[in-house]
Amino acid sequence: MPQEYKLVLKYADEPGYTPDIECYLRHGGYNDLKKALAMQPKDLPDGKKLSPQEQIREDVKISGLRGRGGAGFSCGLKWSFVDRKSGKPIYLICNADESEPGTFKDRQIIHKDPHQLIEGMIISCFANDVKLAYIYIRGEMPEGAKLLNKALNEARAKNFLGKNILGSGYDLEIYVHRGAGAYICGEETGLIESLEGKRPYPRIKPPYFPAVLGLWMCPTIVNNVETLCDVKHIVAMGGAEYAKLGTPNNTGTRIVSLSGHVNRPGYYEIETGKVTLGQLIHDPAFGGGLRPGRSLKAVIPGGSSAKVFKAGEKFKLKKKGPDGQMVEQDVDMLDLPYDFDSLIAAGSMSGSSAIIVMDDSVDIVEALANIAEFYAHESCGQCTPCREGSLWMSKALHRLTHGEGRASDADYLVKIADNIPGGRTICAFGEACSWPVQSFVAKFKDEFVSKGKADEARRAQENAKPMEESKLAAVHH
């Protein structure tokens, strides 16, 4: 039986658990910070010493922790890219700009257990010699910002923050910065620009890799809320122990946001890869299946920018056979383990681990039009393909869903979408806005074509009909 595995959300939903520091302390809060600050330099066999900071960074590497924001990049590797020799201050930013449609996991942490995030942040900052950190929180989460500020004040009062934290000699300050409500602020370099007070135009890479030229052109680490919480647990249990959770290269737990046409939408924390997509949708412990009489039509497995899966779709995935050899196997979409690598192998991604389930009541063209409208509205407009392409696709889909479609619109849409992704744009928004269009049209082409055909037929009929008198009068005027 697949089960939830509660690590980050261990206490959050316990009855009586409150977001204040007293409650957090009663549940062992800030013990991991104390543990980190008390760490001693470790002697290495070659006579060198490993500082406590290096030990934590090494542990995060060993844990195999991958970023929970969307890209799934190795956290330990990201930290190792930080330019520590520049002489400039190193900044850490918690990316709390959770905006990918379908995603609502970070909000749970912030609202229910803000001190866990703060503890994770303080440990991460300590491990990276950061003296000043920011929580960049989405503009639409005023309550979260309020809670975080309250929690930071509480932590400051107890000297978990500020000067000489718990007598360790380590200083750290954390500020909450509220965004103004733009999806692109979740892109790390766009976020940095926004934090600097500018339009969140993502920066070109090269040269502006945050690890070298980030906030104020200083080395900067940008981590997701959930990722930073995971660091606390890695310190608590050790990197090697943490790596035993989940599956190889897909370690730890992930909080899945499940939405759409399931009986039990909500957030579920699972061991990464230990639960399949089908189980998340159908198992009573998770989604609990579809509404009565409905069948599955499509699943977006990793937030609205991820490529869609069609019900019944099969993928050829490499799996270890009984003799240890890698063999190709046919895997049904629902049998995909919910992890980073399997979904990438199946041509999509787990992204921000937001699963959107669509049953057979969904008009797939309408669904894509909705997604395309979102991306057209959120494109920052800095670089040409995304700026022009996102609105073009949205306008075409609007036409197609408002009786003005053409049978050729399916190909028309894909041709537009094909000119946007693959390194043509400054940031991954190009992929985010074109992948849905490419995948929806590829997998449900008949629905797009028949809608266009129906519109063409209706228009032909209307034109053939003799005009009513009132319309004629209007034309003659």
Place this chain on the structure above:
Amino acid sequence: MSTTATTETKPAAPAIDRIKVKVDGREIEVPKLTPDWQGKLVPTTMIQACELAKTDVPHYCYHPKLPVAGNCRMCLVEFGTPALGPDRKPVMNPDGTAKIAKSPRPAIACATPISPGMEIYTKTPGVKQMREGVLEFLLINHPLDCPICDQAGECKLQEYSVDYGQSASRFVEPKVHKPKAVDLGPRIVLDDERCILCTRCIRFTKDIAGDDALGIVNRGSYNTLTAYPGKVFDNNYTLNTVDICPVGALTSKDFRFQMRVWFLKETKSICTSCATGCNIIAGSREEKVYRYTPRENNAVNACWMCDHGRLNYKWIGREDRLTEVRRQNSEGRSEKTTWTVVLNEIGEKLKKAPHGSVAIIASARQTNEELWLLKKLANKFGALTDSIGHFGEGDKLLLNTDRTPNKTGARLTGICQASAGIKLMVIADSIKVGKVKTLIVFGEDVTKNSIEAELLDKLETLIVSDILPNETTKRAHYLLPGCAHVEKRGTFTNVKGRVQKFMKAVEAPGDARPEWEFLHDLVYNVTGQDGFLTIEGLFNEMAKDVPAFKGLTWAGLGDTGVTVPI
């Protein structure tokens, strides 16, 4: 300090390592580092390497004198780097060449640094397809109003459409509409629908002009260029944004709707509005100047010029230009005459003038050659010479407080001292006491500078050459109509000692003649010296005579001049 002329204002930089890259299969060696927009040495980028390989990479937002933005995506290229084995050593092909690992993703040539052995591909089907894609995106919401657009003829959208555009649009949606004819400031009009949001203007005014006046509002395809709310785009460099705007979004109020650019004759010239000597192109048609635009010269003005200088051309075509050679007859009345008559008469008079009875007030708006000829005359008569300073407020970028283009030349040819005008009082006194009886004035209204009108009336002979009428020209016994710089050839020496030549764009009106021509005639008449019938010959003759110009030749000045020690 070296005394030989150089083309650089700074000492030669130390040698830069060179690395080999391939552009479209052709190997070239390029410097590892190249100066960026601030002149700081940074790793050479693909677009710079391609330029050195004479391979054109189309681009909109990239400008060598501005910070890189990388937003237009027109310069996307494909590339590969030497493949490395697990041992981090290059993998070799069977024929001994390095195996190239082609990048799965393209890169913007404007921002991607080159590395040894890199191969850049600019002509592959993939690159062509990306350029076509970007161009299509840029055109879908563009108004396509070339027939009424001032940029037509020098528009990058038009140019690249020829190379990468499609003849028919597949765009069937309604276009995005944005503000039209936006009054950005006193000199600039913006058409937001034509704007391709390359941000060149924003970067220029923020990073070069130091006036963070422009920005973008709204999101996505609704991105709109604007001045900050309530702020007027009005610094002394706003018109440069019109030059660097690759499309017709920013237009000059002065030039818009005046002339189709393909009718303009482009003449290399020098701005005369201050001592900086910005290199310019004078755009003219049928003997009328329509605009000045800056011409690149990294030793002087980079790619820029100030609005003050750019718009200071209208006097050239003024109705009241002096176009007639005139002399005062025996009854004291001014009458029209001919060059032959006046030059002979003046020559005769000067020949008879006693030593020390002639003074010359020349203008720092005259050319080196003209000033040198005047100095030759002065030497003949032991004449007092001087010039007049003109000053205004300067700025940190290009506009100099000295508002004359050739004060350095006036000093180097010996017409005046470092501080022009200190001998004017002496000249005035000499006229007053009757010692100086003949005054030659070029291009200055001396009544505004120490020598009052009544004093001029005391003179036996007042010879004046100018372009526009003033209180001095009114009193001239001999009035010689001169030329604007765009009506002749010559050289100026700027405030830093850059000797720069300018060419003739338009014919002078009426009987007006280049000053160097008639001064040459006069010098011949008076001194009998000859040998410089062309401007080239005259310049070379002067260079032999003036120590500061030693070694210079007219041809050797090239288009961007030579710096001499001053």
